[in-house]
Amino acid sequence: MQIGVRMERSMVKVLKALAEFEGLTLGQLLEKIVLHSFEPVPGEEGELSASPHSKRALEAVADFKRIYGMDVDGRELRQPEPGDGA
Incomplete structure (x- = not known):
């Protein structure tokens, strides 16, 4: 299924x-990212989830974030704006 979503520009470049x-x-x-986000770390449910990414x-x-100027992280998730359809 194809969907349309709105994301921060530098985040899309990093992805x-x-x-x-x-x-x-x-x-x-x-x-892959979404499926792993549904796998909680035992004992940390609601706080941590498994990462699908290797250390490499x-x-x-980290390099891509620096190159593309992505300075947001999971603690700074964008709040839906009125009319975003979120």
Whole structure:
């Protein structure tokens, strides 16, 4: 199924770069991330989830975030704006 979503520009650039790094399509990468987010770390339910990324991939993510100027993290999730359809 194809969906339309709105995301922060630098985040999309980082995701596209990571997908290429991993040899995945952007859709495959997003599915992988979402599925892993549904797997809680035992004893940390609601606080932590499993990461689908290797140490090497996480190092690449840090580089991509710097290259593309992505300065937000999980603690700074964008709140839906009126009319966003969220």
